[in-house]
Amino acid sequence: MAPASPRPRWSIVLPYYNEEAFIAGTLRSLLAMRGRPVRLILVDNGSTDATETLCRRMLDDAPGIEVRYLLEEQPGPVHALHAGFAAVDTPLVAFWNADTTYPPDYLVRASALLDRPGVVAAMAVGLDSPPSSWRGRWLRFRKFATSLILVRQSHTGTFGQCFRTDALRAAGGPRSDDWPWVLDDHEVMQRVFKIGRSRYHPDFWCRPSDRRASSAHVRWTLFERIMYHATPFRAKDWFFHSFLGPRFQARGMDSANLRVRCWEDRAPHGGA
Helix, strand or coil, X not given: CCXXXXXXXXXEEEEECCCCCCHHHHHHHHHCCCCCCEEEEEEECCCCCCHXXXXXXXXXXXXXXXXXXXXXXXXXXXXXXXXXXXXCCCCEEEECCCCEECCXXXXXXXXXXXXXXXXXXXXXXXXXXXXXXXXXXXXHHHHHHHHHHCCCCCCCCXXXXXXEHHHHHHCCCCCCCCCCECCHHHHHHHHHCCCCEEECCCCCEEEECHHHHHCHHHCCCHHHHHHHHHCCHHHHHHHHHHXXXXXXXXXXXXXXXXXXXXXXXXXXXXXX
């Protein structure tokens, strides 16, 4: 009798919306990933292109990768994340973006951080340059140093967030009905920090697409960012729900705006 296959320790939740031109690089990251077996939960957020067909072609019979395909038609990646997280039953979960590439040791390094006592979140540094370049090295160590100074604050977007599943579930999951606005990647960390600590490491990184430089319509202002860093943790609930939320509401910055695609249709580094 053949031995039973080991149960995955990791689930990767990967939402997408019309990512046929970009997702191939992300999937190649997974195909080269160490730390398998792993479960990939792909969540279609109402795509009209052939992204799912591409995923099925690339992932068919991939060793050590269990794939589950879900559909979440309510627009906005936060809803897709919520649907994907509801399907997670592994001890650890990572949220990936469909235009981001990840190094082969990404899950191994995340596991090492999450195995530390009291740590419930591992945050990867997002790079816009090769990690071994002077700029890449500077970004990695600057973000790590910042995380040691500005503790219990988020310095990484959803593309690089990893969690202990039980802790994220105790915090209410990746989406809160009380926060229908953009910047959900920071709001979720405010809830998670009430459960435990997060950790960064200069060698734990990933590379988002440069197309995000065109997403000014979902960004907070410099003043709002300064307020976030200056507000003490005990007042962060006030910051989000009494200060920042009303300002986002006045500007119409609900989470569905994350679907607005301001960039030209071009493939990123590592893309198809």
